[in-house]
Amino acid sequence: MRQAFDEMSSTNGHVRPAYETLKQWLSTVPQDVLDHRRKEAEYIFRRIGITFAVYGEQNAQERLIPFDIVPRILTKDEWGRLSKGLEQRVKALNMYIRDVYSKREVLKAGVVPEDLVYKNPAFRPEMNGQRVPHDLYVHIAGIDIVRTDPDTFYVLEDNARTPSGVSYMLENREIMLRLFPELFSMHKVAPVENYADDLLATLRSLSPHGGHEPNVVILTPGIYNSAYYEHSFLADKLGVDLVEGRDLFVKDGIVFMRTTEGPKRVDVIYRRLDDDFLDPLAFRPDSVLGVPGLMSAYQAGNVTLTNAVGTGVADDKAVYSYMPEIIRFYLGEEPLLPNVPTWRCREADHLKYVLEHLPELVVKEVHGSGGYGMLVGPAADKAQIEKFREKLIADPGNFIAQPTLALSTCPTLVEQGIAPRHVDLRPFILSGSDKVRIVPGGLTRVAMKEGSLVVNSSQGGGTKDTWVLDA
Amino acid sequence: MRVRIRHEITQRFAPGSRNLSVTVRLTPRPHEGQFIQRWTLDLNSDGRLHPLEDAFGNLCHAFSVDGPTDHVTVVAEGEVETFDTTGIVRGTVEPFPPALYLRETSLAHPTEAVITFADSVKDASPDPLSRLHALMVHLHETVAEIEPTPTIMPMSAHDALVAKASCPGGLAHLFTAAARHLGSPARHISGYLAEDDEGTARHWAEAYVPEIGWVAFDPGRNLCTTENYVRLAVGLDAFGVAPMRSTGFECRESVCAQDGRVPTRAVQSQSQGQN
Amino acid sequence: MLSRTADNLYWLSRYVERADCLARILDVSQRLAYTPVTYGGSTNEWGSAVLTAGVSDLFTERYGPLEEAKEEQVVSFLAFEAENPSSIRNCFEVARTNARSVRTALTSEMWEVINTAWIELRNFPNRALTRDELSRFLAFVKETSLRFDGATFRTMLRNDAYWFSRCGAQLERSDNTARILDVKYHVLLPEKEHVGGPLDYFQWASILRSVSALTAFHWVYRDSVKPWLVADLLILNRQMPRSLAACYDNLARNLDDIASAYGRQGPSQRLARSMLARLTNRNIEDIFQTGLHEFISGFISDNNKLGAEIKEQYLT
DSSP states (O other), rough: OOOOBBBBTTTOOOOOGHHHHHHHHHHSOOOHHHHHHHHHHHHHHHHHOBBBBBTTTTSOOSSSEEEEEEEEOOOOHHHHHHHHHHHHHHHHHHHHHHHTTTTTTHHTTTTHHHHHHHOTOOOOGGGTTOOOGGOOOOOEEEEEEEESSSSOOEEEEEOEEEEEEEHHHHHHHHHHHOOOOHHHHSSSSSOOTHHHHHHHHHHHTSSSSSSSOOOOEEEOOTTTTTTTTHHHHHHHHHHHHEGGGGEEEETTTTTEEEETTTEOOEEEEOOSOHHHHOOTTTOOOOOSSTTTTTHHHHHHHHEEEEEETTTTTSSSHHHHHHHHHHHOHHHHHHOOOOOOOOOOOOSHHHHHHHHGGGEEEEEEEETOTTTTTTGGGGGOOHHHHHHHHHHHHHGGGGEEEOOOOOOOOOEEEEEEEEEEEEEEOOOOEOOOOOOOOEESEEEEEEEETTTTTOOOOOGGEEEEEEEEBBB | OEEEEEEEEOOOOEEESEEEEEEEEEOOOOBBBBEEEEEEEEESSSSOOEEEOOOTTTTEEEEOOOOOOOEEEEEEEEEEEOOOOEEEEEEEEOSSSSGGGGGOOOOOOOOHHHHHHHTTTTSSSSSSSHHHHHHHHHHHHHSSSSSOTTTTTOHHHHHHHTEEEEOOHHHHHHEEEEHHTTTTTTEEEEEEOOOOEEEEEEEEEEEETTTTEEEEEEEETTTTOOEEEEOOOOOHHHHHHEEESOOSSSEEEEEEEETTTTTTOOOOOOOOOOO | OOOOHHHHHHHHHHHHHHHHHHHEEEEEEEHHSSOOOOGGGTTTHHHHHHHHHHHHHHHHHHHOOOGGOOOOHHIIIIIITTTSSSSSHHHHHHHHHHHTTTOOOOOOOHHHHHHHHHHHTTSSSSSSSOOHHHHHHHHHHHHHHHHHHHHHHHHHHHSSSHHHHHHHHHHHHHHHHHHHHHHHHHHHTTTTSSSTTTTHHHHHHHHHHHHOHHHHHHHHHOOOOHHHHHHHHHHTTTTTTHHHHHHHHHHHHHHHHHHHHHHHHOOOHHHHHHHHHHHHHHHHHHHHOOOOHHHHHHHHHHHHHHHHHIIIIIOO
């Protein structure tokens, strides 16, 4: 693997202009001061209770995501290009989902193979022919971006269901402002704190009916969900009620919440609950987290669910590989942000190539997430590769493969001092009936282990504050 | 044949339950093999039935019950004129192309055993229709039909195969799972079977044959459906055709489906699963 | 506000209050158990602690008859055991779970008290504690409830969230006071022993201690400890914050605040007011005449009824 592009020092050690001030500042601050600030940050995180749960870990029920105090910096120009590309991508995602649940022209034109839709577990037959308010499906998207050189940003993954992490974006900034006011005085950093306002405006714009002020709620699976902190954080910032399934009920096609003053009508539900659990009358009958009858209210057009039901049909990794064609098909434009080249193991010639090049490739499950169930060829030993080969041959349709990208690195505070670590970026794109809103930046995730490419928090990844310079 | 049907379903809830939501899938649609003469739904509670159509074109009704109550009862009653079409089902509402019915579901999941079972008729004939017939015969010989267990969901395809005995719903799961594996779109059907001396609610399957269309197979009785069958609902598996969905803990049904030309007999009782 | 939020706040306060009461019961039992029998100490002090805590069925199921209850058993059962849903440890667990679900309705000060207590609870070993450790533990519990009450009082907006939280605390508190009286009522009956004997003194004093009212007694009555005065203080005296009358004073007021904010009265307001009237219009001689025991059991059942009414009217 060739040497990764470092966002501060480039590949040749010359400091890139956006990082000049930061680099200088880092060289003047002693390591123990940085360590101290990092501990302080950790203390604040723990005290306010920003924790997440890791599945499969019994004792460490609530863990902190490591926070790195060295910010990641993007220039105004870089951000400008990114945000245009993101807007284009989300627009295409929305048009694709709408088409898949109505006329299915994309299938008739042969752009996307039928079975990727019909046999996709995330496809919801229940949404067929269902009009959603304002024809929008993905109101809140998280698009994962990686970078390999000064000019190339790739889309690594689309998250069109219930992307999380935005609370870290906001809290990271708050903590940085508290710990390093001097750094902010040296840079013009675009603010992110208006995200909550933007989100509320977006959600309100999606109300199924005009007129009175819509009642917006956030629906959480409850305190045992790994992202519960984020749910309550957002409810607090938006000033809306955080409800669980049992707080809601449906009467004659209208959704109500139980309040101390009696039932109150609900218009927009920002749900952080998977489709499967939404309504035991329509989906999994054993779900106790959902709201019985919710789908009938939704189908009657009396409530907006964000994101819409069935958006998962657009964000698995097999559909991902068709996104460039999907963008061309609906928008007649070239994608502004390229895809990572992807081999679809469902296709015989691709599979052949992948099997021959396993040690060089990253192979991922089509429906996997959180960095589970994947093979990172260059980091795997022979036995792991052979074991994976068997899995791949048994069910090729379940996998895609990509070249091992030399993800960019950013300076990161580790035990030995400041060192480069691989990063990615998840910006959040809000699509309302009035307009698209993107706050500058997003969540930068960083692989804290040297050389590691896995940035997922469930596997030891950390986060950074992401700065978009305003000048 | 003119079939007279009465279908009563009661779902039980914890005493004092309030604000219940219920969906029923209890209204048959006409097609070339059946004509609905009259059909009514009755609730035991005050409530407005909101008609809606589900993903597969079934006529459903949603309603709310304020409570407090410990049960909800719905009675469907009507008469359907049926014609023998040698199992071929035409004139149905089809929201999806046949390819959708290749989807896997948890109840009709192609486990290794199911795949082996299906593959044993793979080479029976190059013609899909003959192959489906071979599948039905093979299934009929391998898995015996038994009475449905009250209040329990039909077995999955795999369990039916392993047990070598299953209620008609489980047989339909096995048939659809195997047919899908062989590349034929297949789906789960609920309805009624009017027989000489007793009628019942029953599940069977339909598979899609190019150039012919949907053909209905009843593997438990080893035949394609006749004028004794009334088709009620279509889905990917038994969940999809459940006649009543709510959040109660037990569902009891009593069904009577009789040849309308003979005088009414006593209502025959049976219970069938759901939830 | 969401009914579930109100429910969580109400139970959060109830559990903190319950933990506090359990700590006091254990404190007093310990003290009484070390007092020689001739001075009013009794052999089944630990059994009556379990009785007062209202978990005797569960306890006998686990350890056998109450009369044979041993100190280690009772301490571990009331303070730590996971199988006892009302153990102090479980009270704190449930309180924190409730607090987490309503984080946004709490002030950060309240959350921090609960969260810190939950973290500190882990520092106490999961084995039998030494006497020293136990008294440190009990002090920690009592301090937590004081801090929680303080944080609630000082930082919460005076709106429905506050009132529901207070209702929970008051209802739990009156239940606990009534239970203490229910278990010990016999030592307050005048005919039991000759009045003022040393044996009774320690029992009466222990009752007062279990509601932190020994000093208060002397300030209020300026008299030696007498059973009817103890009963008067705990039942009818509105100056005494743990008396039934004081609790109902607050309950009726908080429920009225809710009703006027919502513009609607309901059965819980009516019941609370009628109970308050009963506590206001009676005097202690009256109560003794009609039967202390009957009065207290009647109160406990009415108090439960009020809990059910609040639940029905607001929390579901």
